[in-house]
Structures are given as structure tokens and as C-alpha cells.
Amino acid sequence: MGDAVLAALGAAAPFLRPGERERLASQTRPFDPRSECFVPHPREEFVRGRVMGRQGGEVTVQTELGETMTVKEADIHQQNPPKFDKIEDMAMLTFLHEPAVLYNLKERYASWLIYTYSGLFCVTVNPYKWLPVYNAEVVAAYRGKKRSEAPPHIFSISDNAYQNMLTDRENQSILITGESGAGKTVNTKRVIQYFASIAAIGDRKKEATNSSKGTLEDQIIQANPALEAFGNAKTLRNDNSSRFGKFIRIHFGATGKLASADIETYLLEKSRVIFQLKAERNYHIFYQILSNKKPELLVGGKALSHLPPPAHQSAFDVLGFTAEEKAGVYKLTGAIMHFGNMKFKQKQREEQAEPDGTEDADKSAYLMGLNSADLLKGLCHPRVKVGNEYVTKGQNVQQVYYSIGALAKAVYEKMFNWMVVRINNSLDTKQPRQYFIGVLDIAGFEIFDFNSFEQLCINFTNEKLQQFFNHHMFVLEQEEYKKEGIEWEFIDFGMDLQACIDLIEKVFSSQPMGIMSILEEECMFPKASDMTFKAKLFDNHL
Numbered sequence: 001m002g003d004a005v006l007a008a009l010g011a012a013a014p015f016l017r018p019g020e021r022e023r024l025a026s027q028t029r030p031f032d033p034r035s036e037c038f039v040p041h042p043r044e045e046f047v048r049g050r051v052m053g054r055q056g057g058e059v060t061v062q063t064e065l066g067e068t069m070t071v072k073e074a075d076i077h078q079q080n081p082p083k084f085d086k087i088e089d090m091a092m093l094t095f096l097h098e099p100a101v102l103y104n105l106k107e108r109y110a111s112w113l114i115y116t117y118s119g120l121f122c123v124t125v126n127p128y129k130w131l132p133v134y135n136a137e138v139v140a141a142y143r144g145k146k147r148s149e150a151p152p153h154i155f156s157i158s159d160n161a162y163q164n165m166l167t168d169r170e171n172q173s174i175l176i177t178g179e180s181g182a183g184k185t186v187n188t189k190r191v192i193q194y195f196a197s198i199a200a201i202g203d204r205k206k207e208a209t210n211s212s213k214g215t216l217e218d219q220i221i222q223a224n225p226a227l228e229a230f231g232n233a234k235t236l237r238n239d240n241s242s243r244f245g246k247f248i249r250i251h252f253g254a255t256g257k258l259a260s261a262d263i264e265t266y267l268l269e270k271s272r273v274i275f276q277l278k279a280e281r282n283y284h285i286f287y288q289i290l291s292n293k294k295p296e297l298l299v300g301g302k303a304l305s306h307l308p309p310p311a312h313q314s315a316f317d318v319l320g321f322t323a324e325e326k327a328g329v330y331k332l333t334g335a336i337m338h339f340g341n342m343k344f345k346q347k348q349r350e351e352q353a354e355p356d357g358t359e360d361a362d363k364s365a366y367l368m369g370l371n372s373a374d375l376l377k378g379l380c381h382p383r384v385k386v387g388n389e390y391v392t393k394g395q396n397v398q399q400v401y402y403s404i405g406a407l408a409k410a411v412y413e414k415m416f417n418w419m420v421v422r423i424n425n426s427l428d429t430k431q432p433r434q435y436f437i438g439v440l441d442i443a444g445f446e447i448f449d450f451n452s453f454e455q456l457c458i459n460f461t462n463e464k465l466q467q468f469f470n471h472h473m474f475v476l477e478q479e480e481y482k483k484e485g486i487e488w489e490f491i492d493f494g495m496d497l498q499a500c501i502d503l504i505e506k507v508f509s510s511q512p513m514g515i516m517s518i519l520e521e522e523c524m525f526p527k528a529s530d531m532t533f534k535a536k537l538f539d540n541h542l
Contacts, residue, residue, distance in 0.1 A: 005141065005145075005149060005150050005151075008137070008140070008141040009137065009138055009141045009150075009151075010137045010138075011132050011137075012131075012132050012133040012135070012137065012138045012141075014112075015112050015113065015114075015131050015132065015133050016113065016115070016133060016151035016152075016153060017088075017113070017151040018086055018111060018113070022111075023086075026082050026085040026086070027082050027083050027085070028082070029082050031079075031081055031082050032050070033078070033079075033081065034051070035050045035051040036048070036049075036050060036078070036079040037049055037050070037051055037061065037076050037077060037078055037079055038076075038077040038078075038079060038097075038099035038100070038103070039061050039063065039069055039071050039075060039076060039077075040071065040075050041063070041065075041069075044065075045099075045102065046077070046098070046099035046102060046103070047063045047064055047065055048063070048064045048079060048103070049061040049062055049063040049064060049069070050062050051076070052068070054073070057072060057073050058070050058071065058072060058073065059071055059072070059073055059076050061076070077095065077097050077098075077099050077100065078095045079095070079100070080093050080094050080095050080100055081094065084104075085104075085107065086104065086107050086108050086111065086113065087104060088116060088117055088151060088152050089116075089117040089118070089119070089152075090104055090116060090117065090118045090119075090123075091117070091118060091119040101118070104116065105123065105125055108125075109125045109127075112127060112131060113151075114126070114127050114131065115151070115152040115153050115154065116152050117147070117152045122152055122153075122154060122156070122157050124154065124178075124182070124183055124187060125183075126181065126182055126183035126186075133153070134155075134190055134193065136197070138153070138155065139155060139193075139194060139197045139198065142155040142156050142158075142159050142194075143159060143198055144159065144163070145159065146160075147160060154187050154190045154191060154194075155190070155194050157174060157191075158174070158190075158191045158194040158195065159194070159198070161173075161174055161437050162195065162198065162199070162256070162437065165252070165256075165435050165437060166256050166435075169435070170435070171435050171436050171437070171438070172435075172436075172437045172438070173437070173438040173439075173440065174191055174437065174438070174439045174440070175440050175465070175469075176188055176191075176439065176440060176441050177440075177442070177444070177462070177465060177469075178444050178445075179237075179444045179445050179446065180235065180237040180238050180241055180443065180444035180445065180446040181235075181237040181238035181241065181444065182444055184242070184441050184442075184444060185224075185228075185232075185240065185242050185441055188224075188246075188248070188439055188441040189221075189224050191439050192220055192221060192224070192248065192250065192439065193221060195220075195250050195258070195437065196217040196218075196220050196221055196258065197217070199250075199252060199256055199257050199258045200215070200216075200217045200257075200258060201215075201216070201257050201258060213317075213318065213319070213320040213426070214317075214318035214319070216258055216260070216261075216427070216429055217258060218318050219261075219318055219319050219320075219426055219427055220250065220258075220261045220427060222314070222315040222318040222319055223248075223261075223263060223315075223319065223423050223427065225315045226315040226316060226319060226419065226423065227244075227246070227263070227265075227419070227420070227423070228240065228242075228284065229283070229284050229285045229288060229315075230283055230284075230285050230329075230333075230415075230416050230419060231243055231244045231265070231268060231283065231416060232283065232284055233272055233276075233280065233281050233282060233283050233284060234280060234281040234284075235277075235280050235281075235446075236277065236279060236280060236448065237446060240284075241443075242441065242442075242443055243268065243269035243272055243283070243443060243454075244265050244266065244267055244268040244269065244416075244443065245265065245266035245267050245440075245441065245442030245443055245461065246263055246264065246265050246266070246440075246441050246442075247263070247264045247266075247438055247439070247440050247441075248261065248262075248263050248438065248439045248441070249261060249262050249263075249264075249436040249437070249438045250436060250437050250438075250439070251433040251434075251435070251436045252433070252434060252435050252436065252437070253431060253432055253433070253434055254432070254434040259429065259431040259432060259433045259434070260427055260428050260429045260430075260431055260433060261427040262424045262427060262428065263420055263423060263424060263427075264420075265416075265417070265420050266442065266461070267442075267443065267454075267457050267458065267461065268413055268416055268417075269443075269454045270409040270410075270412055270413045271409065271452065271453070271454060272454075273336065273408050273409050273412045274340070274405045274408055274409060277448060277450060285333055286333065286337060289330065289333060289334065289337070290337075313326070319422075319423055319426045320426045321422065325422065329415060329419065331367040331368070332367070332368065332411060332412075332415050333412075333415075334363075334367050335363075335364040335365075335367035335368045335411070336364075336408045336411060336412055338360045338361075338363045338364040338367070339360075339364055339404050339407065339408045340404075340408075341360040342355075342360045342361050342364070342404060343355070343356040343357055343360075344356055344379075344380070344397050344400045344401070345397065346396065346397050351394060351396050352380070352394045352395070352396065353380050353395055353396055353397040353399070353400045354380060355376050355380070358372060358376065361375055361376050368411075379395070379400050379403050379404060379407075380394075380395055380400060381393070381394065381395070382395065382403065442458075442461055442462070442465070443458045443461075444458075444462070445458070445459055445462045446458060446459070447459075456504075456515075460501075460504050460505070463497050463500060463501060464501060466497060467496075467497040467498060467501060470493065470496070470497070474491075474493050478490055478491065502514065503515060503541065504516055512540035512541060513540055515537065518533065518536050518537060518540060519533065521536075522536060
């Protein structure tokens with residue numbers, strides 16, 4: 001059966017399972033179970049070694065690097081026999097500990113075997129290169145296969161979710177989690193590709209040839225590049241980092257055929273529109289517009305209305321965006337770019353700003369369909385509501401620049417949210433829905449030298465997900481053992497993150513308030529500052 005599966009995988013087979021010769025060679029290497037071990041290493045985390053002697057609770061080890069180390073007995077971890085080398089499911093290891101897991105993943109990665117099971121889960125190590133393991137031949141090879149019948153793959157996880165949905169008549173969800181740059185977004189796209197392929201409705205292809213819109217399968221796949229252009233950016237960790245989270249629901253009919261889809265998005269990093277860390281970039285769309293493929297875009301003239309950037313033209317066309325809708329998105333993006341070039345100066349002997357030239361304000365206003373004078377008046381002399389009346393207030397130069405930044409972020413966020421709604425309208429076919437499979441792809445955990453509010457939000461969200469995972473996998477599972485009468489001593493895995501979560505998210509009614517609630521309250525006070533916020537944090541939590 002194994003050979004038949006590998007034959008069906010074609011050119012992808014060497015990237016999914018080692019050849020027979022390699023497997024036999026590894027299993028016949030010399031191995032002494034009493035002396036072969038792993039030891040901690042200052043540079044390599046853990047290295048393999050051989051025990052040379054034991055004395056007084058300490059062990060002398062000769063490492064594979066040629067070093068001799070003396071470590072505590074408790075730091076020694078046994079190696080697994082050679083038959084477990086590059087094992088596909090790490091839950092089967094005789095000795096299941098951190099060095100054994102890391103070693104197995106490293107050895108598989110060295111052979112470009114990037115997918116490995118760990119019990120119920122699939123672990124992926126980002127290869128940072130294209131591997132030929134996602135084509136139609138591979139999709140067909142995993143169709144209807146049990147997990148044990150084929151090598152580890154994201155397609156196997158996807159197919160199992162699909163089969164469970166049909167068999168159990170229950171909705172399914174796939175959680176894709178990991179650090180920034182781990183490969184979450186790419187694997188999300190592979191999951192969607194799989195469902196679009198195996199559950200496509202054949203007749204739709206004929207309909208699509210007479211329509212400017214793509215088939216539903218095409219639209220589901222093309223929603224990703226459209227959103228990535230406006231929601232992904234190059235960061236220190238990742239050339240295509242998702243700066244927003246998304247939950248994609250793929251809806252199926254009673255027979256398991258695609259019915260429709262919808263996307264929910266979370267936490268768009270709108271601050272990136274006006275500020276990026278050193279060596280990081282803004283959203284991809286700004287660079288696509290500035291690529292000079294269409295120089296007419298850069299002048300803000302009428303040409304913009306019919307010459308959008310080529311890079312994501314096809315994605316918008318497949319999704320059914322009209323020429324006017326596409327032009328509107330590019331115009332707003334262009335307007336935001338011109339915001340950054342607007343200049344203001346302080347009036348003589350007054351705490352009041354005035355325009356220092358209006359060329360870029362004129363371009364921004366034109367692209368947004370506004371009157372330039374009205375835009376400048378709104379920035380320099382905004383109207384604010386005091387009680388039941390509106391009054392005009394003055395602004396100094398710094399305040400005007402703050403207003404421009406706030407306007408740029410608000411326009412971009414509203415445009416992005418409009419795009420999501422518009423894409424969802426395209427993906428809503430009005431076909432009967434019976435079940436859905438949800439795929440969650442959120443921004444990954446990240447720590448930088450300088451961490452802003454975005455890192456707090458991203459990492460807090462990941463912490464909540466980790467707590468959810470721990471609760472379901474460790475706490476509820478052990479409670480289930482007790483219900484079934486299994487003799488079991490409850491294990492505290494030391495992973496209760498609730499105290500940290502409460503510190504951040506406790507709502508107004510709670511005492512003491514959480515960090516988010518305190519920040520929300522401080523933002524309502526006109527004279528609030530970093531120092532008053534810090535003082536309130538200390539008052540509540542020290």
C-alpha cells in the first residue's frame with residue numbers, strides 16, 4: 001500500500017517520505033541504548049552524545065561535535081533507537097522529550113520533509129523555498145485517504161476535516177498557529193486550494209466562460225492575493241507577513257460540494273500605514289503602485305480611473321469587482337500616499353497652522369472626490385462637538401500632522417473593511433449551505449527590540465488561543481478520563497495563562513481593571529499622557 005501511495009505522489013514523493021534505501025540504512029546503524037543520549041549545548045540547544053562515565057550525580061559525555069562535557073544526570077535524555085529516525089508521527093517515539101522532538105524535526109527538515117505529525121497535530125517547518133508537493137497529482141493522492149495511509153501533509157489534515165464533516169454532519173475548524181514567519185498564511189492557502197479542488201462544482205466552469213467573474217473555486221482562491229496586497233507587508237521576520245488575522249469559512253452543500261464562503265478579519269495593523277520599524281515596509285499595495293509599471297498612477301490624474309496596477313488586476317476581475325470599484329480602491333490608496341507629502345507651517349505670532357503649498361492636498365482631495373479647500377479647512381480648523389453645538393478649533397502644525405496620520409489610518413482601515421465586505425458579497429452565491437469548515441490564520445507571536453501596541457494585541461490574541469488549546473487538550477481531556485473511570489492522577493502542565501490574560505483584558509466592571517480598560521479610560525481624558533497612563537497601571541496593579 002505504501003509503494004502505491006508513493007507512486008501516486010509522483011515527483012512529490014521524495015519530499016514527503018524517505019526512500020526505502022535511506023530507511024534501511026538508518027535502521028542498521030550501530031546503536032547502544034545504554035550510552036546514546038542528548039545533552040544540553042550552549043550553541044545548539046541539544047546535541048547527541050555518548051556517555052563515557054558517571055560519578056556523583058554527574059555524567060561525562062563525548063558529543064557528536066567532538067567535545068567532552070560534564071553535565072548533571074537530570075540533564076541527560078535518552079536517544080530513540082534508529083528505527084525511529086525521521087519518524088512521521090512523533091507520538092510513536094519511545095522517548096518523547098524536547099531534544100527527541102527537535103532532533104526528529106531537524107533530521108526530516110534536512111531532507112525537505114517539512115510536514116510531521118505529533119499525535120493529533122501536524123507540525124510544519126517553513127522551508128523558505130518552493131517544494132513540488134501541492135500540485136493536482138498530490139491533491140488526488142490524498143483524496144479519501146486515512147491519515148495512516150499517506151505521508152504527513154496539510155492536505156491530509158484538510159481531507160480528514162472534510163470527511164469528518166460529511167460523516168459526523170458537524171462543522172469543522174482548522175487552527176493554523178505559530179510564530180511570525182512560520183508559514184501560516186501559505187498553509188492556509190493550501191487548505192483552501194484543497195477544498196476548492198476536491199469539492200468544486202463542475203458545471204460552474206461552463207458558466208464562467210460566458211462571465212467576467214471566475215468560478216466560486218477561483219474566487220475563493222483569488223480572495224487571498226487581493227487581501228494580501230492590502231493587508232500584508234515585509235517585516236524583519238517575514239517578507240510576506242500578514243498584518244491582520246482572518247477566519248475563512250468554506251461552506252458546503254448537503255452533498256459536500258462548495259456552496260459559498262465568507263471571511264472575517266481581525267486586528268488590521270493600521271498604524272503601519274504611517275509608521276514602520278527600521279528595515280520594515282508598508283503594505284505591498286503602495287510598492288505595487290510605485291513600481292512604475294503604470295507611471296500615470298503617480299501623478300494623481302484622471303488616468304488613474306482606468307489604469308490600475310497590473311499585479312492584482314486579475315484577482316479583482318475574478319472576484320467580480322467593477323472598473324469603478326477597482327479605481328476607487330486605487331484612488332484612495334493614492335490619496336493616502338499624497339497625505340504624507342502635505343506640508344504645513346506655523347502662522348506668524350499665532351498657535352495656528354496653515355498650508356505650506358497645496359499641490360499634494362489638491363491631489364489627495366481630487367482622488368478622494370473632495371474639495372481641496374474643505375480638506376485643508378478640516379485639518380487646520382476642525383469642527384468639534386461641544387455639548388449640543390459644533391465649534392471650530394485651532395490646530396498647531398504638530399496637531400495637523402497627527403490629524404493627517406489619523407485620517408490616513410482611518411481611510412485605509414475603512415477601505416480594507418469595505419474590500420472584505422465586497423469580497424464576501426462575491427463569495428455569497430445564495431446556494432443552500434449545510435456545513436462549513438473554518439480556517440483560522442492570525443498574525444503570529446512576535447517580539448522585537450521595540451514593541452508597539454500592535455505587538456501587545458497580536459501576542460495577547462496568541463496567548464488566548466494557547467490558553468484555549470491548553471484547556472481543551474490537557475484540562476478537559478483529563479476530566480474525560482475521570483468520567484470514564486480511568487485511574488488517573490491529574491497533571492498540572494503549568495500552562496495556565498489566565499492570570500496574564502486577566503491582567504490585560506479585565507473589563508471596566510472588574511477591579512482592578514485590565515490594561516486595555518485603563519488605556520480606554522485614559523484615551524477619554526483630554527490631558528492624558530504616557531505618564532498618567534503609567535501611574536494608573538501602577539495604582540491598579542502594584
